[in-house]
Amino acid sequence: MKKDSKTVSRKLNFxxxxxxxPEEVLMQVSEAVRDYAGTGMSxxxxxxxxxxxxxxxxxxxxxxxSLCAIDSSYHVLWIPGGRLQFAMIPQNFMLPDVPAGYxxxxxxxxxxxxxxxxxxxxxxxxxxQEKQYHQLPIWPDTHHKNLSYLHFTTNNTVEGTQWKxxxxxxxxxxxxxxxDIFSCTRxxxxxxxxxxxxxxxxxxxxxTLAVVHDDLLKRTIQKLPPILSYQAYVQHxxxxxxxxxxxxxxxxxxxxxxxxxxxxxxxxxxxxKAKMLYAEIERNTLFYTQVEDEASRSRMNIxxxxxxxxxxxxxxxxxxxxxxTGISGHRSVGGFRVSLYNAIPIQAVKTLIEAMKDxxxxxxxxxx
Amino acid sequence: MKKDSKTVSRKLNFxxxxxxxPEEVLMQVSEAVRDYAGTGMSxxxxxxxxxxxxxxxxxxxxxxxSLCAIDSSYHVLWIPGGRLQFAMIPQNFMLPDVPAGYxxxxxxxxxxxxxxxxxxxxxxxxxxQEKQYHQLPIWPDTHHKNLSYLHFTTNNTVEGTQWKxxxxxxxxxxxxxxxDIFSCTRxxxxxxxxxxxxxxxxxxxxxTLAVVHDDLLKRTIQKLPPILSYQAYVQHxxxxxxxxxxxxxxxxxxxxxxxxxxxxxxxxxxxxKAKMLYAEIERNTLFYTQVEDEASRSRMNIxxxxxxxxxxxxxxxxxxxxxxTGISGHRSVGGFRVSLYNAIPIQAVKTLIEAMKDxxxxxxxxxx
Numbered sequence: 001m002k003k004d005s006k007t008v009s010r011k012l013n014f015x016x017x018x019x020x021x022p023e024e025v026l027m028q029v030s031e032a033v034r035d036y037a038g039t040g041m042s043x044x045x046x047x048x049x050x051x052x053x054x055x056x057x058x059x060x061x062x063x064x065x066s067l068c069a070i071d072s073s074y075h076v077l078w079i080p081g082g083r084l085q086f087a088m089i090p091q092n093f094m095l096p097d098v099p100a101g102y103x104x105x106x107x108x109x110x111x112x113x114x115x116x117x118x119x120x121x122x123x124x125x126x127x128x129q130e131k132q133y134h135q136l137p138i139w140p141d142t143h144h145k146n147l148s149y150l151h152f153t154t155n156n157t158v159e160g161t162q163w164k165x166x167x168x169x170x171x172x173x174x175x176x177x178x179x180d181i182f183s184c185t186r187x188x189x190x191x192x193x194x195x196x197x198x199x200x201x202x203x204x205x206x207x208t209l210a211v212v213h214d215d216l217l218k219r220t221i222q223k224l225p226p227i228l229s230y231q232a233y234v235q236h237x238x239x240x241x242x243x244x245x246x247x248x249x250x251x252x253x254x255x256x257x258x259x260x261x262x263x264x265x266x267x268x269x270x271x272x273k274a275k276m277l278y279a280e281i282e283r284n285t286l287f288y289t290q291v292e293d294e295a296s297r298s299r300m301n302i303x304x305x306x307x308x309x310x311x312x313x314x315x316x317x318x319x320x321x322x323x324x325t326g327i328s329g330h331r332s333v334g335g336f337r338v339s340l341y342n343a344i345p346i347q348a349v350k351t352l353i354e355a356m357k358d359x360x361x362x363x364x365x366x367x368x
Numbered sequence: 369m370k371k372d373s374k375t376v377s378r379k380l381n382f383x384x385x386x387x388x389x390p391e392e393v394l395m396q397v398s399e400a401v402r403d404y405a406g407t408g409m410s411x412x413x414x415x416x417x418x419x420x421x422x423x424x425x426x427x428x429x430x431x432x433x434s435l436c437a438i439d440s441s442y443h444v445l446w447i448p449g450g451r452l453q454f455a456m457i458p459q460n461f462m463l464p465d466v467p468a469g470y471x472x473x474x475x476x477x478x479x480x481x482x483x484x485x486x487x488x489x490x491x492x493x494x495x496x497q498e499k500q501y502h503q504l505p506i507w508p509d510t511h512h513k514n515l516s517y518l519h520f521t522t523n524n525t526v527e528g529t530q531w532k533x534x535x536x537x538x539x540x541x542x543x544x545x546x547x548d549i550f551s552c553t554r555x556x557x558x559x560x561x562x563x564x565x566x567x568x569x570x571x572x573x574x575x576t577l578a579v580v581h582d583d584l585l586k587r588t589i590q591k592l593p594p595i596l597s598y599q600a601y602v603q604h605x606x607x608x609x610x611x612x613x614x615x616x617x618x619x620x621x622x623x624x625x626x627x628x629x630x631x632x633x634x635x636x637x638x639x640x641k642a643k644m645l646y647a648e649i650e651r652n653t654l655f656y657t658q659v660e661d662e663a664s665r666s667r668m669n670i671x672x673x674x675x676x677x678x679x680x681x682x683x684x685x686x687x688x689x690x691x692x693t694g695i696s697g698h699r700s701v702g703g704f705r706v707s708l709y710n711a712i713p714i715q716a717v718k719t720l721i722e723a724m725k726d727x728x729x730x731x732x733x734x735x736x
């Protein structure tokens with residue numbers, strides 16, 4: 001609904017990350033900054049080797065395992081920073097003289113590849129770069145391949161495409177699930193390693209969730225400094241040095257919030273939100289999506305364009321009156337990107353669609 | 369003062385980090401989690417490429433430069449995580465076939481050295497390891513040395529020693545100032561690079577402040593992935609990937625709080641706090657410090673022992689009645705460690721001293 005007056009209301013933030021969080025989680029975090037659970041200490045002051053923080057880590061690991069339906073052969077790790085995984089994965093998991101396989105399906109896949117190339121032999125097994133990543137590449141046959149591992153990005157945040165099926169492959173499968181983890185059902189047991197930065201569906205920027213299967217972990221041979229070694233993170237239960245306690249606690253609150261539903265239920269809601277928005281993009285005469293292949297379309301990040309520069313320039317300003325923010329496309333591609341993470345309520349999508357319709361009406365009236 | 373009843377009051381947290389923060393900063397952070405500056409967004413949701421966050425970065429850089437009395441030939445960087453610097457420094461600043469010099473004055477110095485050894489030639493120029501680091505080593509003469517750089521730790525958090533003078537050397541000087549930055553006056557212009565994790569005098573765990581002089585930065589030759597390259601952090605103004613916006617904002621609030629006084633004033637206060645506590649340790653028959661050399665004694669982390677295991681076991685429990693927490697020594701050395709960071713008010717030190725006196729009285733009464 002278009003807002004009436006100058007009341008300060010919560011923004012409908014469709015940003016790709018840092019993303020909108022549920023208001024109740026924000027209230028809990030805010031309270032914990034004042035005082036954590038009646039301890040007389042802020043969550044920012046909580047000792048990282050004390051019982052309170054151990055409980056936070058344990059509960060978070062338990063919720064991750066439960067959501068993913070994985071057992072204790074998987075280690076749940078929290079690693080500071082985000083893109084550091086691109087450097088850690090090749091350093092930890094590349095075998096000598098055995099290339100690492102990568103699928104090149106978008107901006108972040110390409111980044112992961114450029115990092116891996118600094119550390120060893122890298123083979124790009126499939127790419128849709130020539131199609132500007134507007135669709136997913138054909139999944140390669142890796143049956144006779146000898147690879148250290150196979151890395152892909154489940155959801156391409158910048159271009160708005162998504163692998164909805166979990167591939168089967170005989171080599172260790174590694175997935176960057178940064179922008180769609182816990183947003184849909186997956187067979188997590190097919191993965192030897194999966195990871196996701198927190199600032200989309202898990203919480204606040206500053207921490208990455210990494211889940212590693214014990215078989216892959218044990219294969220690590222390179223001598224690495226502890227801070228870059230998954231084995232060290234496992235050994236020290238994510239406390240290699242002082243961890244970002246606050247970011248991990250925020251992740252725990254989000255995991256609790258997420259766990260109120262099954263991934264199947266969340267999947268259906270996200271499908272509904274995405275379908276509504278794609279339908280409006282197709283109906284509306286001012287917008288279109290370059291992701292023409294429906295099977296490639298992401299349910300998390302819906303990328304689309306205005307039919308001309310005027311539309312692209314004016315629509316974000318028009319949206320401000322609806323308290324809508326964060327809809328600009330990634331600076332490398334332009335256009336629009338609407339992120340429909342778990343915390344985005346369906347009502348927010350309806351408001352955005354209303355804005356798109358109103359914008360179209362106003363635009364056509366001006367023209368006539 | 370010994371507390372009267374079961375009221376939930378703020379703990380006097382003498383932990384080495386995550387450390388106690390000023391209550392007013394906690395209130396500001398808590399409010400920003402609900403809503404950042406009337407934006408309708410939480411600080412956790414704030415776009416990392418928008419104006420609000422750029423302003424946060426700019427103000428923080430300006431306050432750091434002002435506190436350190438350094439100009440724009442120094443770059444102020446914010447890097448996720450903590451101990452990662454131990455790996456980044458050798459990768460960025462080691463020259464081919466030129467050893468890096470290290471001073472080995474404590475637990476964290478030794479850690480920095482063990483990391484550096486993984487990346488290239490490392491020369492330990494001075495060490496007090498044989499004295500269990502209970503005093504500082506003699507500063508080495510580096511006049512005729514050809515070194516990539518010289519690294520030392522200004523304050524040894526685990527052992528309670530501190531370099532109060534800023535050394536002069538002809539090679540690029542690099543300092544880990546994690547536990548005493550902004551707590552005392554320093555001639556920062558002598559350093560080519562200094563860094564400090566935030567969870568002591570700068571804010572919350574999850575971010576490291578790194579300040580690099582342009583001359584050293586330009587010397588970097590190795591091809592590094594951006595996330596491990598100081599040049600990339602400079603080029604992208606600390607936004608190499610999504611930075612921990614929350615942790616950087618908390619640091620800004622702490623920098624504002626710190627900047628209300630000069631470092632000279634803060635220095636004097638910290639000296640007063642430390643003197644009071646050392647005096648009580650020396651007076652009290654139940655405690656002693658292994659840092660006998662007064663010139664070596666830290667003003668930030670005061671390490672001491674109980675005269676017997678009974679004292680060491682019972683004193684922390686005794687302290688609970690005074691709302692005192694976080695006084696146990698580092699798990700590698702035991703005993704006690706009291707951290708007197710900037711946010712610790714002098715009244716807290718007085719309460720601790722009261723507890724030490726009361727404990728002594730009770731202990732001696734029981735004996736007699």
